[in-house]
Amino acid sequence: xxxxxxxxxxxxxxxxxxxxxxxxxxxxxxxxxxxxxxxxxxxxxxxxxxxxxxxxxxxxxxxxxxxxxxxxxxxxxxxxxxxxxxxxxxxxxxxxxxxxxxxxxxxxxxxxxx
Amino acid sequence: xxxxxxxxxxxxxxxxxxxxxxxxxxxxxxxxxxxxxxxxxxxxxxxxxxxxxxxxxxxxxxxxxxxxxxxxxxxxxxxxxxxxxxxxxxxxxxxxxxxxxxxxxxxxxxxxxx
Numbered sequence: 001x002x003x004x005x006x007x008x009x010x011x012x013x014x015x016x017x018x019x020x021x022x023x024x025x026x027x028x029x030x031x032x033x034x035x036x037x038x039x040x041x042x043x044x045x046x047x048x049x050x051x052x053x054x055x056x057x058x059x060x061x062x063x064x065x066x067x068x069x070x071x072x073x074x075x076x077x078x079x080x081x082x083x084x085x086x087x088x089x090x091x092x093x094x095x096x097x098x099x100x101x102x103x104x105x106x107x108x109x110x111x112x113x114x
Numbered sequence: 115x116x117x118x119x120x121x122x123x124x125x126x127x128x129x130x131x132x133x134x135x136x137x138x139x140x141x142x143x144x145x146x147x148x149x150x151x152x153x154x155x156x157x158x159x160x161x162x163x164x165x166x167x168x169x170x171x172x173x174x175x176x177x178x179x180x181x182x183x184x185x186x187x188x189x190x191x192x193x194x195x196x197x198x199x200x201x202x203x204x205x206x207x208x209x210x211x212x213x214x215x216x217x218x219x220x221x222x223x224x225x226x227x228x
Contacts (some may be wrong), residue, residue: 101159
């Protein structure tokens with residue numbers, strides 16, 4: 001069965017700091033990878049996705065993630081965070097070409113202090 | 115383009131009752147998936163419908179069921195409600211199957227079982 005592990009459940013940073021949120025998955029086949037964000041009071045929004053091709057993907061709001069197949073990782077990065085980045089971040093995976101739903105990590109609660 | 119809509123947004127039910135939740139996908143999307151979000155278990159996949167057929171189901175008891183109509187709208191039903199069914203139920207739509215397309219989430223229905 002697939003599983004997704006997000007290393008940090010709570011992260012507190014100051015504005016302008018750099019961000020890296022870890023995500024590792026366990027799955028033997030070919031996968032699609034996603035990062036979703038849930039801002040306070042809002043619904044889940046797609047930040048970025050990886051299906052194939054360039055392992056470095058760029059998403060909205062200056063976020064990027066790198067797929068490292070050998071490490072089964074898909075870490076999320078942002079060079080300089082803003083107060084408005086305060087939110088819950090979820091890493092998710094599913095089987096490429098399959099009919100599976102997404103398997104989500106437990107989420108990382110990110111707080112940006114002004 | 116209008117997003118995924120879910121009705122009702124909030125619901126309070128009593129143990130033993132049944133409940134039906136509704137989801138309207140983004141126009142043109144044929145796949146609808148349902149997820150349960152709880153503080154303890156996080157986001158868990160319930161099932162996915164594509165062209166009125168259930169293609170996959172997560173690890174939930176048979177009390178959880180769903181269906182999809184010819185216009186791609188979907189309903190989810192939970193019978194004989196238990197206290198542990200209290201959760202945020204999220205619907206997500208995608209253009210085709212979940213294995214090749216990103217999913218867009220609705221705001222959710224908050225179900226409270228008393």
